[in-house]
Amino acid sequence: MGKRNCNNGPVSSIDSGSVGVVETHSVRLFDDGLTTRSGTVLPVVEVAYETYGTLNEARSNAIYICHALTGDAHAAGFHEGDDRPGWWENMIGPGKPIDTNQWFVVSSNILGGCQGTTGPSSMNPETGEPYGLDFPLLDMRDFVAVHRGLAAELGIERFAAVVGGSLGGMQVLQWAMDHPRDMGRALIFAASSRLTAQNIAFSAVGRQAIMRDSGFNEGKFLSRGTAPRKGLSVARMLAHITYLSEEAFQEKFGRNAQQGELSGNFGIDFAVESYLEYQGERFLSRFDALSYLYLTRVLDYFDPFAATDALDLLKADPVRFLLVSFTSDWRFSTEHSRRIVRHLEGARIPTSFREIESRWGHDSFLLDLPDYHATVRAYLDRAAEEIA
Amino acid sequence: MGKRNCNNGPVSSIDSGSVGVVETHSVRLFDDGLTTRSGTVLPVVEVAYETYGTLNEARSNAIYICHALTGDAHAAGFHEGDDRPGWWENMIGPGKPIDTNQWFVVSSNILGGCQGTTGPSSMNPETGEPYGLDFPLLDMRDFVAVHRGLAAELGIERFAAVVGGSLGGMQVLQWAMDHPRDMGRALIFAASSRLTAQNIAFSAVGRQAIMRDSGFNEGKFLSRGTAPRKGLSVARMLAHITYLSEEAFQEKFGRNAQQGELSGNFGIDFAVESYLEYQGERFLSRFDALSYLYLTRVLDYFDPFAATDALDLLKADPVRFLLVSFTSDWRFSTEHSRRIVRHLEGARIPTSFREIESRWGHDSFLLDLPDYHATVRAYLDRAAEEIA
Numbered sequence: 001m002g003k004r005n006c007n008n009g010p011v012s013s014i015d016s017g018s019v020g021v022v023e024t025h026s027v028r029l030f031d032d033g034l035t036t037r038s039g040t041v042l043p044v045v046e047v048a049y050e051t052y053g054t055l056n057e058a059r060s061n062a063i064y065i066c067h068a069l070t071g072d073a074h075a076a077g078f079h080e081g082d083d084r085p086g087w088w089e090n091m092i093g094p095g096k097p098i099d100t101n102q103w104f105v106v107s108s109n110i111l112g113g114c115q116g117t118t119g120p121s122s123m124n125p126e127t128g129e130p131y132g133l134d135f136p137l138l139d140m141r142d143f144v145a146v147h148r149g150l151a152a153e154l155g156i157e158r159f160a161a162v163v164g165g166s167l168g169g170m171q172v173l174q175w176a177m178d179h180p181r182d183m184g185r186a187l188i189f190a191a192s193s194r195l196t197a198q199n200i201a202f203s204a205v206g207r208q209a210i211m212r213d214s215g216f217n218e219g220k221f222l223s224r225g226t227a228p229r230k231g232l233s234v235a236r237m238l239a240h241i242t243y244l245s246e247e248a249f250q251e252k253f254g255r256n257a258q259q260g261e262l263s264g265n266f267g268i269d270f271a272v273e274s275y276l277e278y279q280g281e282r283f284l285s286r287f288d289a290l291s292y293l294y295l296t297r298v299l300d301y302f303d304p305f306a307a308t309d310a311l312d313l314l315k316a317d318p319v320r321f322l323l324v325s326f327t328s329d330w331r332f333s334t335e336h337s338r339r340i341v342r343h344l345e346g347a348r349i350p351t352s353f354r355e356i357e358s359r360w361g362h363d364s365f366l367l368d369l370p371d372y373h374a375t376v377r378a379y380l381d382r383a384a385e386e387i388a
Numbered sequence: 389m390g391k392r393n394c395n396n397g398p399v400s401s402i403d404s405g406s407v408g409v410v411e412t413h414s415v416r417l418f419d420d421g422l423t424t425r426s427g428t429v430l431p432v433v434e435v436a437y438e439t440y441g442t443l444n445e446a447r448s449n450a451i452y453i454c455h456a457l458t459g460d461a462h463a464a465g466f467h468e469g470d471d472r473p474g475w476w477e478n479m480i481g482p483g484k485p486i487d488t489n490q491w492f493v494v495s496s497n498i499l500g501g502c503q504g505t506t507g508p509s510s511m512n513p514e515t516g517e518p519y520g521l522d523f524p525l526l527d528m529r530d531f532v533a534v535h536r537g538l539a540a541e542l543g544i545e546r547f548a549a550v551v552g553g554s555l556g557g558m559q560v561l562q563w564a565m566d567h568p569r570d571m572g573r574a575l576i577f578a579a580s581s582r583l584t585a586q587n588i589a590f591s592a593v594g595r596q597a598i599m600r601d602s603g604f605n606e607g608k609f610l611s612r613g614t615a616p617r618k619g620l621s622v623a624r625m626l627a628h629i630t631y632l633s634e635e636a637f638q639e640k641f642g643r644n645a646q647q648g649e650l651s652g653n654f655g656i657d658f659a660v661e662s663y664l665e666y667q668g669e670r671f672l673s674r675f676d677a678l679s680y681l682y683l684t685r686v687l688d689y690f691d692p693f694a695a696t697d698a699l700d701l702l703k704a705d706p707v708r709f710l711l712v713s714f715t716s717d718w719r720f721s722t723e724h725s726r727r728i729v730r731h732l733e734g735a736r737i738p739t740s741f742r743e744i745e746s747r748w749g750h751d752s753f754l755l756d757l758p759d760y761h762a763t764v765r766a767y768l769d770r771a772a773e774e775i776a
Contacts, residue, residue, distance in 0.1 A: 038652070137652050197637035197660040198629065204661045205625045207654065208668075212618035214602045230600035237593045238626060241586065249585035255691070264426070264525050264689060266595065266681060272585040273592045280596075293654060301652060303643070 017093045018085060019052040019100050022077035026116055029149035034111075036145075040136035043125050047150050048073045048116025049108035052092060053100035055156070060387045062156045063098060063380075064147060064183075065107040066164030066171035068365075069239075069295055070287055072115035075107040076100075090368040097376040098163065102384055106154065110171070111146045112138045112295055114288035121222060121288045132290065133219035138298050140174040147175065148182065158182055160383050163376075165189035165365035166332065167295065170302055173340065177304055180317040185383050187376065189324045190365040192336035193343065194303050199331070202242055203296045206235035210289045219290060232289045233280030240279045245328035245361030311347040321351040322379045324372060326364035352379065405481045406473060407440040407488050410465035414504055417537035422499075424533075428524035431513050435538050436461045436504025437496035440480060441488035443544070448775045450544045451486060451768075452535060452571075453495040454552030454559040456753075457627075457683055458675055460503035463495040464488075478756040485764040486551065490772055494542065498559070499534045500526045500683055502676035509610060509676045520678065521607035526686050528562040535563065536570065546570060548771050551764075553577035553753035554720065555683065558690055561728065565692055568705040573771050575764065577712040578753040580724035581731065582691050587719070590630055591684045594623030598677045607678060620677040621668030628667045633716035633749030699735040709739040710767045712760060714752035740767065 026048050033043040050073045055062060065075050065088065076092035078085050092098045092105055109117035112135070120135035127134075151159070162183045164172045169191025176186040192199070210216060213231030217224050244252075253272040257263070268274045304310055321344055325337035334355050344351040356372045358364040364372070414436050421431040438461045443450060453463050453476065464480035466473050480486045480493055497505035500523070508523035515522075539547070550571045552560045557579025564574040580587070598604060601619030605612050632640075641660040645651070656662045692698055709732055713725035722743050732739040744760045746752040752760070 133654070137654075194643065196634060197641040197643065197658075198632075198634040200643070200658050201625075201629045201637060201660050201664060204658070204664055205622060205629065208625060208664075209597055209622050211654070212622065214618075230602075234593060234597045234600065234622065237589075237596065241589045241593065244586075246584060246586040249589060253585040255582065255585065255588070262689065266521070266525075266599070266685060270585075270588050270592070270688065272589050276589060276592055276596075297654060300658065301650065 017095050018089065019077035019093050021080055022050050022052065022074070022086075023079070024048050024050050024073050024116060027150065027153055029146065029153060034142070034145060034149070036136045036142045037139035038136040042118060042136070044122075045111065045118045045146060045149070046116070046122075047108050047111075047118070047146060049106060049150055050074060050077075050086075051107075051154075052076050052105040053103050055104040058387075059156055060158070060160060061102065061104050062154075062159045063103045063105050064151065064159045064162045065092070065098075065105060066143070066147065066162065066168035066175075067107070067110065068164070068166035068168045069299075070283070070292075071168070072113065073107050073109040073117075074115075076105070087366065091373070091376070097373045098380065099377075103160070103380070106150070106156070108147065108150050110143045110295070112142075112291055112298070114291040115286075117146070119288070120219075120290035120294055130222040132222065135290070135294065138294055140170060140298055140302050140304070141178065143171050143298070144175045144178060147171070148179065151182070158184070160387055161185040161187055161380060163187040164191070166191055166362065167299055170299065174302075174304055176319045176321070177310060177314055180314045180319045183319055184386065185320045185322065185379070187322045187324075187379065188337075188340065190326055190329055190332050190337075190362055191323075191340070192302075192332040193305055193340045194336075195300055200300050202238065203300055206238050207293055207296060209234040209238070210293060216289070221289070228289045229284050232287070232292060233284055235292060236283040236287075237276040237280040240276060242331045243361060243363045245330060245359055247328060247359045248361050251359070305343045311343065311349070314344075314349055315347050318349050321349060322375070323351065323353045324365070324375060325353075325355045326358040326361070326372075327355060328359050329362045329364060331362040405483050406477065407465035407481050409468055410438050410440065410462070410474070411467070412436050412438050412461050412504060415538065415541055417534065417541060422530075422533060422537070424524045424530045425527035426524040430506060430524070432510075433499065433506045433534060433537070434504070434510075435496050435499075435506075435534060437494060437538055438462055438464075438474075439495075439542075440464050440493040441491050443492040446775075447544055448546070448548060449490065449492050450542075450547045451491045451493050452539065452547045452550045453480070453486075453493060454531070454535065454550065454556035454563075455495070455498065456552070456554035456556045457687075458671070458680075459556070460501065461495050461497040461505075462503075464493070475754065479761070479764070485761045486768065487765075491548070491768070494538070494544070496535065496538050498531045498683070500530075500679055500686070502679040503674075505534070507676070508607070508678035508682055518610040520610065523678070523682065526682055528558060528686055528690050528692070529566065531559050531686070532563045532566060535559070536567065539570070546572070548775055549573040549575055549768060551575040552579070554579055554750065555687055558687065562690075562692055564707045564709070565698060565702055568702045568707045571707055572774065573708045573710065573767070575710045575712075575767065576725075576728065578714055578717055578720050578725075578750055579711075579728070580690075580720040581693055581728045582724075583688055588688050590626065591688055594626050595681055595684060597622040597626070598681060604677070609677070616677045617672050620675070620680060621672055623680060624671040624675075625664040625668045628664060630719045631749060631751045633718060633747055635716060635747045636749050639747070693731045699731065699737070702732075702737055703735050706737050709737060710763070711739065711741045712753070712763060713741075713743045714746040714749070714760075715743060716747050717750045717752060719750035
């Protein structure tokens with residue numbers, strides 16, 4: 001255990017597989033600001049991050065976690081007083097697939113987010129007001145630039161592995177392609193290198209629900225005391241449909257009534273309606289509509305294999321890749337992962353690929369599925385042997 | 389040609405396969421009002437309908453068309469001055485699969501709609517204001533009651549066939565189960581007898597977009613001079629994603645820019661965004677948000693095989709069924725049609741089933757697909773032989 005993440009704290013219900021009580025830290029990066037890919041300079045970039053486990057003397061046992069669309073830095077353990085652990089508690093901890101007895105894990109909130117890292121709701125130092133839509137449009141490479149800035153701050157030159165699912169996996173791919181010397185292995189789960197028209201369509205409708213909400217106020221809602229709460233919750237409900245498989249929806253809810261028998265009304269009558277309502281409401285307390293716009297748009301434009309020289313750096317300094325997809329994921333189906341595999345194998349980059357049987361859809365990458373966890377564990381065991 | 393639908397009118401561009409210039413008629417049904425399944429009486433029920441072809445002396449050559457969620461009575465031919473024909477022009481007309489040289493075709497707007505038939509935007513005679521949410525919740529059997537009222541008005545006791553796709557097919561199924569003597573054949577395309585949790589989820593999110601729009605005003609927007617335009621267009625955009633297959637989206641739009649190259653913004657940059665925007669906007673000029681709520685909710689609750697005696701009437705007076713599904717339809721996949729087939733065959737009802745190869749998704753039932761049209765044509769040819 002690292003000093004900051006002592007497992008002997010007052011939370012008595014934490015099992016031995018947890019990193020225990022943790023804190024989110026904050027650091028300001030880039031003394032001269034960050035020039036984003038759009039050319040706009042962000043004078044202030046603060047990053048929220050957590051670490052779990054202990055960095056060894058050789059500084060060779062670090063793993064970096066990139067989170068998905070609505071994740072945050074709090075991937076594992078418990079914040080003081082919280083009942084719920086971080087979002088990847090089943091993956092990260094002592095004895096877990098990403099074993100903190102072995103690895104020093106870094107997890108940060110991405111640029112453009114709303115959980116402690118600079119984003120469109122942060123104060124624009126030039127105006128003293130929140131950026132709103134004056135925040136620059138972001139690119140996957142901007143996320144990577146900030147991850148690298150944090151790594152430098154922590155004194156880590158090379159990660160044994162960089163790991164992420166969905167949008168997190170896309171960050172891993174971009175990072176590995178542009179800076180292959182930064183990592184030994186890249187673990188990419190349920191991700192894509194190129195959204196389909198249908199993927200973009202779902203994103204676009206979610207954004208329209210937000211931007212058309214009368215509370216959106218052209219993105220100046222924070223200064224004006226309004227909020228596109230209805231639009232954001234609709235966007236979240238819609239997104240949730242794509243996170244689960246049709247089969248999972250059927251198994252969890254079927255045509256069950258929320259209470260007793262179906263009564264016939266326009267309210268919450270079916271259990272599935274109650275689930276969506278709950279997901280939409282809960283999201284409001286932890287997420288910002290502007291971040292939702294900015295982060296989803298990065299996915300739409302992501303297309304890293306488009307350039308003919310896209311893989312030149314990786315060819316010179318190969319990273320080992322593990323790609324994982326899930327059979328019932330219809331947001332980023334196995335075909336998306338296969339496409340990445342084809343590009344990498346075409347460039348003779350060492351690539352392992354596993355399609356995991358799961359009926360839970362896209363969210364499978366967040367679940368404790370034995371085949372999936374065993375795959376990750378075995379892959380990282382090999383990495384551990386290399387640095388031992 | 390029927391007298392009303394003369395094909396020698398002034399529209400010179402109409403091909404010989406069209407019924408030509410047509411008009412929508414209106415009739416008031418039920419002198420004593422209609423008691424809906426909810427128990428509420430609608431004192432006034434007006435129905436918009438069109439007819440094509442000529443009713444024979446025996447009154448035995450009539451076919452009834454039930455439209456889908458956002459359809460209307462104008463299924464074929466051209467309204468005076470219009471450039472665009474009715475929504476099923478490729479299916480209905482002289483020489484078409486539903487051949488108006490042979491058949492007398494009746495097509496009406498459903499109860500709860502907004503294209504001439506009484507619905508939640510109609511005036512409530514008790515208040516002198518639009519019904520809004522005081523309109524009763526509808527049931528598939530209410531649609532059927534109004535279809536039968538129109539049939540009685542037209543003096544047609546029995547239809548050679550009743551035909552519909554999607555929600556239209558669900559009306560056909562309900563009608564056949566409850567009043568099998570009303571028809572010889574039931575043709576049901578791309579339909580379902582029981583929505584899945586995912587189907588309901590999509591409906592629910594669309595309705596939430598409408599009801600959360602600040603213009604909705606608890607359904608009293610017509611009296612208050614507002615309209616949930618943003619919510620209705622978002623609901624329509626979302627629905628359109630489910631009407632096309634992922635493959636069709638990819639083939640039509642891929643990642644193409646709307647104009648020139650992708651420019652990077654939150655507006656309409658991808659072609660698929662432009663398509664959705666257009667569909668959302670166009671819908672506003674022809675559809676009412678209240679009808680959208682009422683009609684989608686009928687689909688959610690539809691579950692005609694739930695009762696143990698559901699098929700007793702059909703067993704006594706069998707109707708011949710044709711079920712058609714489409715390979716890439718993910719709104720009502722082939723499994724939905726197979727389920728209906730299993731119920732009917734279990735009751736020894738004569739049932740034909742065809743799954744048509746199509747990459748266009750749910751909207752396939754509206755398209756001119758040779759295998760599909762040949763199937764319908766052949767099925768109706770046998771019906772024609774029987775009444776000859």
